[in-house]
Amino acid sequence: MIERAERLAEALPEREIDALLVTNLVNVRYLTGYTGSNGIALVGREPGQRRFVTDFRYVTQAQEQVQGYEREVGETDLLDSVLPALPEGDVRLGFDDADVSVRAFDRLRTLLPERVELVPSSGLVEGLRLVKDADEVARIRAAAELADAALLTTLAGGLVSRTERDVAIALESELRRLGAERPSFDTIVAHGPHGALPHASPRDVEIAAGSLVTIDWGGVLDGYASDCTRTYAAGREPSERGREIYALVLQAQLAGLDAVRPGQTGKAADAAARALIDAAGHREHFGHGLGHGVGLEVHEAPRLSKASTSTLAAGQIVTVEPGVYLPGELGVRIEDLVVVTDDGYELLNGIPKDLTVV
Ligand code: ZN
Ligand code: ZN
DSSP states (O other), rough: HHHHHHHHHHHTTGGTTTTEEOOOHHHHHHHOOSSSSSEEEEOOOOOOOEEEEEGGGGHHHHHHHOOOEEEESHHHHHHHHGGGOOOOOSEEEEOTTTTHHHHHHHHHHHHTTTTEEEEEEETTTHHOOHHHHHHHHHHHHHHHHHHHHHHHHHHHTTTSBHHHHHHHHHHHHHHHHHOOOEOOOOOOOEEEGGSSSSSSSOSSSSSSOOOOEEEEEEEEEEBBOOOOOEEEEEESSSOHHHHHHHHHHHHHHHHHHOSSSSSSHHHHHHHHHHHHHTTTTOOOOSSOOSSEEEESSSSEEEESSTOOOOOOOOTTTEEEOOOOTTTEEEEOBBBBBEEEEESSSSEEEEOSSSOEEE
């Protein structure tokens, strides 16, 4: 973990800040290894300027998890204990303006001496998190493999006449049984017209034979998330319309995957998949981006979308998930999780994508 703090320290001069106050818990975890629910870190340019503060509930945990930082126990407010580690003289202190509330900002301003200038610095740690190291790739791969296994076990019970909610509960408990800390997000199981809602919640409605069922699920393992979507035919072959849309989404998904390589922009990767859906007359039925980064958070940078400003690089982990949603009729989404390699990508999940009757 300490090499991550060093990389952060190296990034401070170009942002013209002397130290960064890290309050976002995901960023604190990334930098220190601490997994508790209350903790902050301060990282300055010099190796001696690494301080971690938590409260008394987490002292033992912090001793085990946090190395290379001066550890302090905060009393009422963790900020009181982190500030003595600030460098001398005039200090430009970066803080995560995307994470600090107006109230916390006011509190910070009152605690800080005049010589300290607060500088909005969000995105600095997120920038480091973009490219995964080998250990992170291994953890996400393990999370994806676990999620695959959980789905296959769940599908062994078939889909027809189970409710969407029953399938979601079975899948989530299987994720946990196999070792996941929790699902990456609320599992989506949506069939028939309900599948046309990209973020549908599972209902107490039985899955009908012949319908298409979209399942979007993932598990968190060792802090890292996975994310995958498959659309199945329940009980028997779906309608011709269903087969046609499925084939289109699969073709778009493969085109999106083909576009994933270092140097490619997130915008171009999105366009590669979107062009096929547009050409088939479904421009308005694919209303979300092609994909997103996955790591400690299930949705993080980079983005693959029309508005993306990201450029892909080896070691990034992204999803490729086009969908076509026909309101009142059906929906199909197919999502894979991939790591960008030196010359393309490698799949982290392995469930086949041909239209399958379950
Ligand atoms: Zn997903
Ligand atoms: Zn996703």
